[in-house]
Amino acid sequence: xxxxxxxxxxxxxxxxxxxxxxxxxxxxxxxxYWYRQDPGHGLRLIHYSYGVKDTDKGEVSDGYSVxxxxxxxxxxxxxxxxxxxxxxxxxxTGGPSGGETxxxxxxxxxxxx
Amino acid sequence: AQTVTQxxxxxxxxxxxxxxxxxxxxxxxxxxxxxxxxxPPSRQMILVIRQEAYKQQNATENRFSVNFQKAAKSFSLKIxxxxxxxxxxxxxxxRSDNQGGKLIFGQGTELSVKP
Numbered sequence: 001x002x003x004x005x006x007x008x009x010x011x012x013x014x015x016x017x018x019x020x021x022x023x024x025x026x027x028x029x030x031x032x033y034w035y036r037q038d039p040g041h042g043l044r045l046i047h048y049s050y051g052v053k054d055t056d057k058g059e060v061s062d063g064y065s066v067x068x069x070x071x072x073x074x075x076x077x078x079x080x081x082x083x084x085x086x087x088x089x090x091x092x093t094g095g096p097s098g099g100e101t102x103x104x105x106x107x108x109x110x111x112x113x
Numbered sequence: 114a115q116t117v118t119q120x121x122x123x124x125x126x127x128x129x130x131x132x133x134x135x136x137x138x139x140x141x142x143x144x145x146x147x148x149x150x151x152x153p154p155s156r157q158m159i160l161v162i163r164q165e166a167y168k169q170q171n172a173t174e175n176r177f178s179v180n181f182q183k184a185a186k187s188f189s190l191k192i193x194x195x196x197x198x199x200x201x202x203x204x205x206x207x208r209s210d211n212q213g214g215k216l217i218f219g220q221g222t223e224l225s226v227k228p
Contacts, residue, residue, distance in 0.1 A: 033215060035216075107157070
């Protein structure tokens with residue numbers, strides 16, 4: 001939906017290494033979001049962006065940073081990956097108004113060994 | 114802070130029957146949005162239905178309908194004429210009218226459909 005792609009789709013990495021996940025959208029949506037999904041927790045917000053270079057923290061932001069240099073791209077970086085960051089990561093986008101529905105990318109499965 | 118609770122980790126329904134998934138939420142806000150998302154084994158998050166809190170009429174999308182009780186802070190999803198393709202994880206989500214539009218999800222309900 002909404003032309004959202006995520007890369008990579010799967011990644012295995014080792015503890016202590018940096019990891020960057022990319023979200024790309026083609027709908028020119030202002031808002032973009034990064035969530036993580038873990039068993040028993042549903043999806044939880046990590047960070048979100050409300051415009052180019054404008055970002056804010058979510059519920060589980062520790063250990064993560066984000067950047068948005070273009071409307072279409074939203075990057076999530078794990079500076080030094082830990083096993084607790086093993087998860088499925090979803091990017092989502094929304095329209096300009098607060099009530100707009102969010103559409104999700106296909107997800108990235110990350111395993112930190 | 115807002116919270117969303119889905120008290121049924123798993124549900125089962127016979128094909129062609131009706132099933133209702135429960136969701137309750139807690140908020141002090143008066144304007145907000147509620148959603149049900151479906152996540153099949155492919156992991157793709159698919160919007161099923163949405164409800165604006167200011168609307169008294171319950172939302173309906175084909176075989177999917179909601180029972181929105183604002184005073185009770187309840188938002189249940191009814192699936193009629195269940196089909197094998199309805200088998201999935203279902204998430205209830207809350208979205209404030211401000212706060213950057215971020216979604217707050219429940220823990221999910223795994224729905225299985227028996228032929």
